[in-house]
Amino acid sequence: MDAPTDQAPALVLGLDVGGTSTRALVATADGVRVGAGRAAGGNPTGLGPARAAAAQADAVGQALSGLDPAAVRYVVLGLAGGAALPSGEDMPAGEAFARVWERAGLSCPVEYQGDALIAFVAGTDRPEGSLLLSGTGAVAIAVKDRAMAARSDGHGWLLGDRGSGFWLGRQAVVAAMAELDGEGPPTVLTGLVIESLSLGGAVPGTESASVFPEGAAPVPASPASSASASPAGPIAAPIAARDLVTAVMSQPPPNLARLAPLLATACAAGDRVAEGIADRAAAYLAATLSAVRGPAAATPIVLAGSILTNPTPVAARVRTALAERWPDAVVTPALDGAAAAVWLALDRFGRPPSPAVRERLFSVSTAS
Amino acid sequence: MDAPTDQAPALVLGLDVGGTSTRALVATADGVRVGAGRAAGGNPTGLGPARAAAAQADAVGQALSGLDPAAVRYVVLGLAGGAALPSGEDMPAGEAFARVWERAGLSCPVEYQGDALIAFVAGTDRPEGSLLLSGTGAVAIAVKDRAMAARSDGHGWLLGDRGSGFWLGRQAVVAAMAELDGEGPPTVLTGLVIESLSLGGAVPGTESASVFPEGAAPVPASPASSASASPAGPIAAPIAARDLVTAVMSQPPPNLARLAPLLATACAAGDRVAEGIADRAAAYLAATLSAVRGPAAATPIVLAGSILTNPTPVAARVRTALAERWPDAVVTPALDGAAAAVWLALDRFGRPPSPAVRERLFSVSTAS
Numbered sequence: 001m002d003a004p005t006d007q008a009p010a011l012v013l014g015l016d017v018g019g020t021s022t023r024a025l026v027a028t029a030d031g032v033r034v035g036a037g038r039a040a041g042g043n044p045t046g047l048g049p050a051r052a053a054a055a056q057a058d059a060v061g062q063a064l065s066g067l068d069p070a071a072v073r074y075v076v077l078g079l080a081g082g083a084a085l086p087s088g089e090d091m092p093a094g095e096a097f098a099r100v101w102e103r104a105g106l107s108c109p110v111e112y113q114g115d116a117l118i119a120f121v122a123g124t125d126r127p128e129g130s131l132l133l134s135g136t137g138a139v140a141i142a143v144k145d146r147a148m149a150a151r152s153d154g155h156g157w158l159l160g161d162r163g164s165g166f167w168l169g170r171q172a173v174v175a176a177m178a179e180l181d182g183e184g185p186p187t188v189l190t191g192l193v194i195e196s197l198s199l200g201g202a203v204p205g206t207e208s209a210s211v212f213p214e215g216a217a218p219v220p221a222s223p224a225s226s227a228s229a230s231p232a233g234p235i236a237a238p239i240a241a242r243d244l245v246t247a248v249m250s251q252p253p254p255n256l257a258r259l260a261p262l263l264a265t266a267c268a269a270g271d272r273v274a275e276g277i278a279d280r281a282a283a284y285l286a287a288t289l290s291a292v293r294g295p296a297a298a299t300p301i302v303l304a305g306s307i308l309t310n311p312t313p314v315a316a317r318v319r320t321a322l323a324e325r326w327p328d329a330v331v332t333p334a335l336d337g338a339a340a341a342v343w344l345a346l347d348r349f350g351r352p353p354s355p356a357v358r359e360r361l362f363s364v365s366t367a368s
Numbered sequence: 369m370d371a372p373t374d375q376a377p378a379l380v381l382g383l384d385v386g387g388t389s390t391r392a393l394v395a396t397a398d399g400v401r402v403g404a405g406r407a408a409g410g411n412p413t414g415l416g417p418a419r420a421a422a423a424q425a426d427a428v429g430q431a432l433s434g435l436d437p438a439a440v441r442y443v444v445l446g447l448a449g450g451a452a453l454p455s456g457e458d459m460p461a462g463e464a465f466a467r468v469w470e471r472a473g474l475s476c477p478v479e480y481q482g483d484a485l486i487a488f489v490a491g492t493d494r495p496e497g498s499l500l501l502s503g504t505g506a507v508a509i510a511v512k513d514r515a516m517a518a519r520s521d522g523h524g525w526l527l528g529d530r531g532s533g534f535w536l537g538r539q540a541v542v543a544a545m546a547e548l549d550g551e552g553p554p555t556v557l558t559g560l561v562i563e564s565l566s567l568g569g570a571v572p573g574t575e576s577a578s579v580f581p582e583g584a585a586p587v588p589a590s591p592a593s594s595a596s597a598s599p600a601g602p603i604a605a606p607i608a609a610r611d612l613v614t615a616v617m618s619q620p621p622p623n624l625a626r627l628a629p630l631l632a633t634a635c636a637a638g639d640r641v642a643e644g645i646a647d648r649a650a651a652y653l654a655a656t657l658s659a660v661r662g663p664a665a666a667t668p669i670v671l672a673g674s675i676l677t678n679p680t681p682v683a684a685r686v687r688t689a690l691a692e693r694w695p696d697a698v699v700t701p702a703l704d705g706a707a708a709a710v711w712l713a714l715d716r717f718g719r720p721p722s723p724a725v726r727e728r729l730f731s732v733s734t735a736s
Contacts, residue, residue: 152549152551154610155545155609155610155613156613156617158538158613158616158617158621159538159541159542159545159612159613159616160542160545160613170526170527173527174527174528177523177527177528181520181659182659183520183659241523242522242523244527245523245524245526245527245528248526248527249524249526253526253621291549291550291551
């Protein structure tokens with residue numbers, strides 16, 4: 001640590017802590033990035049305090065490399081909460097985290113924030129508005145004075161998260177099971193789900209699973225061909241709904257969110273079942289947002305999470321629904337969460353950063 | 369082991385293996401019970417093969433105490449499957465189980481059956497009919513020649529089991545969360561769920577949680593009183609939906625089935641939300657049965673599982689629905705599963721047991 005200790009410019013540190021990665025960013029008051037770090041997932045929910053703290057220490061250490069930690073005046077840490085988004089004092093694993101700051105040589109205030117507020121700040125510099133997030137989970141919040149004023153859903157995969165990636169993946173599997181059980185209509189999703197779960201055997205509507213070469217993008221059967229129930233020629237052992245259950249239950253339930261992209265593939269093929277699922281997801285998400293946003297609101301709406309920031313069928317439907325309900329609202333996607341944490345730290349530490357500072361901060365994305 | 373080894377009467381052994389208990393029963397060809405055992409849960413799904421085999425060995429050892437194991441000519445083991453009901457060869461943990469029989473001195477055939485078929489046999493001596501089960505899980509099967517011919521649902525709590533105890537418990541929590549979030553109607557379920565999850569704090573519509581004395585039966589608030597949103601006087605910290613999420617997520621998801629009895633309490637109080645949940649559960653269960661039973665079928669329908677064999681609101685609705693769809697069908701509850709396993713062993717080993725043998729076998733219930 002050979003950085004200057006006197007007259008060092010004031011710095012702030014922002015962290016975007018998720019279940020699969022932790023990102024840290026250090027910047028000056030002018031929004032110039034001077035350090036960055038990336039480490040493994042750092043969310044204590046699921047990983048436990050020790051692993052979470054280790055990941056955070058790793059990312060912070062990288063970001064502060066060559067810098068004077070005493071120059072850091074404010075830290076904002078955004079934490080993906082899933083079921084419970086912690087904010088302020090309500091912080092689990094607080095002791096383990098406190099040791100991270102201590103060992104890094106930081107003595108400034110540390111503000112913990114839910115990832116929903118960070119995502120809002122990542123989409124707008126306005127102090128008031130709404131955030132709708134659909135990634136692995138789903139949540140909407142109302143923001144006032146750049147703080148969470150109300151929240152809807154965000155209740156986790158078991159009891160909520162309607163319209164989330166988990167919800168979409170689960171619906172895709174349920175639709176495939178219904179077809180395999182002979183209780184639901186044929187759908188392109190069946191072959192896609194079987195392939196994604198790495199199950200061999202015969203896929204309804206195809207001659208065998210071998211039409212999906214390993215490592216290649218799955219070739220969806222057309223709705224017409226998947227309606228033919230009796231494939232000709234020798235086939236592998238048929239896949240049953242219970243095989244899907246076994247494959248899904250062998251993994252942590254949130255992994256179902258990994259199947260969400262199948263909806264886009266199926267919708268692109270004109271699959272009615274997939275389109276119906278996307279319709280329901282969008283309706284759920286619009287209802288979740290409506291619970292925290294008045295019908296006359298004209299403040300910005302920030303969209304966050306992979307389901308809403310990528311060009312997915314659900315995102316398209318949600319945007320249409322929002323344009324109908326709130327025609328005057330600006331709808332923007334959330335950008336880099338670590339940059340947003342830094343931006344919030346600058347705002348909390350001193351004055352609201354200027355548009356130029358904001359542009360500088362967000363101009364180089366550290367998002368993967 | 370000082371039992372007679374010559375001219376010992378032929379015996380059969382039946383086992384009813386569940387997730388929380390394992391019961392074994394030994395009987396003569398006349399249906400006379402000569403040995404019984406009870407041990408911990410013996411289902412390898414969840415418990416693992418070693419613990420499952422140990423529980424089965426325990427129950428079998430008790431049941432064979434003082435008897436000659438060489439006299440046992442046939443074994444039927446019914447296994448609660450949850451997601452996947454194993455039958456015949458498709459048996460997990462087969463090796464660990466094989467050692468149980470070997471060490472017990474058994475050398476006769478052992479037939480593994482799903483608990484759904486055992487439950488069917490526990491309700492009727494007919495070789496053909498249907499079984500509808502709603503306990504922790506939910507499944508329907510069609511039976512032909514006393515073997516499973518078709519199955520619907522039984523897909524486990526994450527992907528299926530619609531109308532099961534798990535489903536009911538989850539819906540009760542979701543309804544309570546909706547009220548706490550201000551997004552759903554007031555319901556007696558809210559107070560009941562909070563109390564059942566052992567959460568303190570203020571219950572909507574009551575002055576404080578202390579109206580539910582610890583250890584006493586919860587006192588449901590009337591629908592009218594639970595509609596008043598602002599309790600008078602000093603109250604404990606309000607319970608939020610996220611508190612329910614935290615409490616539920618701290619336990620294995622299937623434990624939600626323990627909350628299913630709250631539906632009966634709430635329905636008895638005339639709660640509209642609970643009645644709506646019971647309606648939906650019954651509709652799901654009737655649909656599950658319809659998937660494996662033709663509209664003109666007149667064979668018996670056996671009802672099994674705690675949700676359908678107790679006088680619950682869901683059972684009443686299901687019976688009404690079945691009487692409408694299949695007015696000519698006899699609807700009977702499943703009785704003792706261990707006795708049914710013995711009955712099936714007698715049937716497989718020799719001839720179909722007479723009604724007198726059946727009555728003798730089932731006359732003393734070993735069910736808890």
